[in-house]
Amino acid sequence: MIFVVHKITFCALLLYKATLFKIHFMSGHKRKMVRSKQQLSRLDYEKLRRAAYEYVVVQGYDQNQVAEMLKVTPVTVSNWANNGPEGRWLDLRKARMQCASTDTDNIRKLIRVMSEQRLKIEESILNAQKDGDLKEEIRLRGEASRLSDEMSKMNKTLITLDKSNYSLGTFIDVMDEIFNSLRQFDESLWEKTIDFQSNIIRRKTNELG
Structure with missing residues (x-):
């Protein structure tokens, strides 16, 4: 009987020690995992943020896509995009898309359309003269004059853009x-x-934006 009791006590002691070892091992393993995660964050956090900036601002990826590609949370990317040292990433993305070449092309197209309208008005003026419709002729000349003023303003804007050609x-x-x-x-x-790029973009945004 005493032998059986000792045997049970010995088995219980072994089980207790095994449990303690398992708890200690798992605790150490968990601390190691946390430490590795913290170390990874410390070494690669800024590199991940820069990569996210490249994807969102330069290449135009959606923030959720970037979070998935870089294996970070969407909240993290959103925080970078809204609170980063460069400024709001979506605003920077829009600024990159609004280049001066697009502005000048649009103005030239508008001037061409207005020129065609001006020619049609001139034809209508000639027809009004042939018909002896003085009232219509005066109205058309006023319309032609207003259109010419608008074209003149457009041309001045175009000349300014072509000369400076320097927008944000x-x-x-x-x-x-x-x-x-x-x-x-x-x-x-x-x-x-990277820091230099961020600083100069912020400065030029204030100057030209």
Whole structure:
């Protein structure tokens, strides 16, 4: 009987020690996992943020897509996009799309349309003269005069754009070309310019935006 009791006590002791070992092992493993995660975050957090900026602002990806690609939460990407040192990423994305070349092309198209309208009015004026309709002729000449004034203003705007050709969109277009080329040439050197790029974009946004 005493032997059986000792045997049960010995088995219980072994089970207790095994349980303690398991708890200790799992606790250490968990601490190791947390430590590894913290270390990864410390080493790669900024690199992930820069990659997210590239995807969202330059390449136009959706924030949820970027979160999935980089294996981070959408909340993290949203925080970067709204509170990053560069400014709001969506605003920067829009600025990149609004380049001066698009503005000048649109103005030229508008001037062409207005020129066609001006020619049609001139034809209508001639017809009014042939018909002896002085009232219609006066009305058409007033319309032609207003259209000519608008065309003159458009031409002045176009000349200004062609001379300076320097908007926020143009500046960002040039920056993109330069720093993308730098990245292809030497990515480690490009990474050192990230803060500079952020600072100069903020400054130029205040000056030209």
